[in-house]
Amino acid sequence: MSGSFRFSISLSPLHSNEFPRMPVTKPRIHVPVPKPMTVALSKVVSPLRVAAPAVMIAAAGLEVDRVTEAELKENGFRSTRRTKIVCTIGPRTCELEEIEALAVGGMNVARVNMCHGTREWHRDVIRRVRQLNEEKGFAVAVMMDTEGSEIHMDDLNDAESAKAEDGQIWTFTVRAFDQPSRPERTITVNYDGFAEDVKVGDELLVDGGMVKFVVTEKIGPDVICRCTDPGLLLPRANLTFWRNGSLVRERNAMLPTISSKDWLDIDFGIEEGVDFIAVSFVKSAEVIKTLKSYIIDRSPGSQIGIIAKIESIDSLKNLEELIRVSDGTMVARGDLGAQIPLEQVPLVQHEVIQLCRQLNKPAIVASQLLESMIEYPIPTRAEVADVSEAVGQQADALMLSSESAMGQYPEKALAVLRSVSLRIEKCRREEKHWDVTDLRIVSSSKLDEISEEICNTTSRMANKLKADAILVYTKTGQTASLLSRNRPDCPIFAFTPSTSIQRCLNLQWGLIPFRLDFSDDMESNLNRTFSLLKARAMIKSGDLIIVVSDVMQSIQAIKVP
Ligand SMILES: Nc1ncnc2c1ncn2[C@@H]1O[C@H](COP(=O)(O)OP(=O)(O)O)[C@@H](O)[C@H]1O
Ligand SMILES: C=C(OP(=O)(O)O)C(=O)O
Ligand SMILES: [K+]
Ligand SMILES: [Mg+2]
Structure with a gap:
């Protein structure tokens, strides 16, 4: 591996969490039955092309999401999503x-x-x-x-929706009803303090304003409202109430x-x-x-x-x-x-x-x-x-x-x-939007700061050298994350021994997570990875790869043999 350099130091363990366990109280459970909704199809336009499913190629020891793999091959890995x-x-x-x-x-x-x-x-x-x-x-x-x-409405007796017309009077109540006995135009609200907290004159917004009401009267647990902006009420829609143009957050803010x-x-x-x-x-x-x-x-x-x-x-x-x-x-x-x-x-x-x-x-x-x-x-x-x-x-x-x-x-x-x-x-990428210079230091220890600097340097290096990919060997996912944070120009192949970390890395920008068992011997990890990736046509001889590892805390620039 000529032309590579490395330095190494061991990583610090993950921080432990010192907070006490939360006591659990007995809940009030509600179990609405999910049901399909029907929505009208009112425009017909030719469908967008969706990539065909890829054939899974088994290569012992290296697991990657089959669609990610297909996308890598379809777009060329520099252009993968x-x-x-x-x-x-x-x-x-x-x-x-x-x-x-x-x-x-x-x-x-x-x-x-x-x-x-x-x-x-x-x-x-x-x-x-x-x-x-x-x-x-x-x-x-x-x-x-x-x-x-949150404060929300009930399930509308499992109706798909209910239409509120302009000027109609509706009752929002904290009373619970047996399903058949519920009066018409009556909505149950899940928050017990609701009837006490609202005042006559308040505006009641359903789903942030999709339907609006004004409170006209309060009778015990019932809040009588007049509809001012008509529309469809959907099951379990969110409710907010406003007074003099401001959101009212009384006791509900204490929930x-x-x-x-x-x-x-x-x-x-x-x-x-x-x-x-x-x-x-x-x-x-x-x-x-x-x-x-x-x-x-x-x-x-x-x-x-x-x-x-x-x-x-x-x-x-x-x-x-x-x-x-x-x-x-x-x-x-x-x-x-x-x-x-x-x-x-x-x-x-x-x-x-x-x-x-x-x-x-x-x-x-x-x-x-x-x-x-x-x-x-x-x-x-x-x-x-x-x-x-x-x-x-x-x-x-x-x-x-x-x-x-x-x-x-x-x-x-x-x-x-x-x-x-x-x-x-x-x-x-074509506009070369690499803005890696203004990242502040996030690490709380010197050891973490070293990983962070390694990742920042790696990304800069990858951009300048127009590397084809960054490979990162990560046990906790942290090093992969620190690379993603730099938003480098090339994709980041993240190898981790844990399937659950592999899945979690799936939420992060630019990371292509692989599950792979690896040892502390980087030389053998690399040789193995290269041959596995080559066998699956995911890299080829001559590709320029920058390799980082949280096991070794090292950077290497390598032309794939
Ligand atoms: N598990 C489910 N059962 C029934 N309907 C669901 C379910 N998950 C989502 N929906 C429907 O899809 C809509 C959009 O989902 P989501 O954005 O998660 O909820 P919400 O709009 O309530 O914030 C919901 O309003 C609801 O109509
Ligand atoms: C994502 C959201 O939350 P939920 O869908 O759970 O209301 C939202 O409010 O935008
Ligand atoms: K939610
Ligand atoms: Mg929400």
Whole structure:
């Protein structure tokens, strides 16, 4: 290996978590039955091309997601997709073949939203993803999203929707009804303090303003409202109330971020071995710390990553600390847009992506990216511009919600995310947008700082030398993450012995995670990797590769023999 240089030092162990276990209280569980939605198809446009499934080639000891491998070969590995895709699984996509179609279409992470459906329903979905991973060679990670303590409506007696007309009088109540005895135009609200907290004259916004009411009268547990902006009420829609133009957050602001039902869902997620738990309506870093120590307590050695959802005013007050303690964030623009003026949402998105990059945490941009594709087979130009913006900002991942959960065109929506990502990424590379100089130091120890500097240097080197790929051998995933943070020009092949770390790395920009057993002998690791990759046509003789290892803390520049 002439022309290579190296230096080595051992890595420090991972930081331990010293927070106490969270007590669990008895929950109030509600179990709505998931049901398919029908949406009208009102435009017919030729479908976008979706890559054909690749044939799995077995090469002993080296495992990579079969679709990632196909994408590598299809696009040439310098042009493989860097932006990752999260798909929400719902009634439209919960069957094995439907999940497989999403996996084939490039889904890196499957998300289940505990706000909807029963635990049994979610269990089936999670197991199907696992089954596909095992049987069909995918490495799709699973993200469980908590319900959180938001105020929302009930299930509308399992109706698909209810229409509120202009001027109609509706009752929002905290009374519970047996299904048949519920009066017409009556909606049950899940938060007991609701009737006490609202005042006559308050505005009641459903789903951030899709339907609006004004409170005209209060009678005990009933809040009588007149509809001022008519529209469709959807099951379990989110509710906010506004007084004199400001969001009212009285006692509801004191509700626990993780409700007792959420704790049970979290236990369920741990049992089912999910890879990520996304925490809805996070307010403080403390709750994330508590959850992390709870998980470590329950499942020692667990690799579950905690994603802080930025979707409330409170989360914005503690943004930096929240991001620092979590394993990633989601800009949950849906609820965020119901709490802050809409024109501020893009600013928050930009800020969160920047901060995440500085703090070395993955950032997901979520909600309404391709909203019109719930009904139509192609997106609006404005939606494509929104996706382009998020890709251009180099967010780690984009997320589909309703588009994949209950829309008419989940696979087409996924294909749009893929093609827009590829196009915008290519454009950025051609413009040589390497901005690796302004990253601040994130490490808290000298040893970690050395890894960090190695990764920064590696990325700069790879860019200057026009390397074909960076190879990283990582046991914890941290070194791979630090490389991804630099957003280098070439893809990063990350080798890790753990399947769960392999799946978790699937959320991070530009990482191509492989599962590989490797030793501390880098020379033999490299020779083996080269021959395995060559056998699968994933590299070729003459390719310039930069190799980094968190085992050795070394950098080597190598022409593939
Ligand atoms: N498990 C499920 N069961 C039934 N419907 C679901 C499920 N998951 C998602 N959906 C549907 O897909 C929509 C979009 O999903 P998502 O964005 O996760 O939820 P929400 O819109 O409530 O924030 C939901 O509003 C709901 O109609
Ligand atoms: C992603 C979001 O959260 P959920 O879908 O759980 O409401 C959001 O509010 O944008
Ligand atoms: K949720
Ligand atoms: Mg939300």
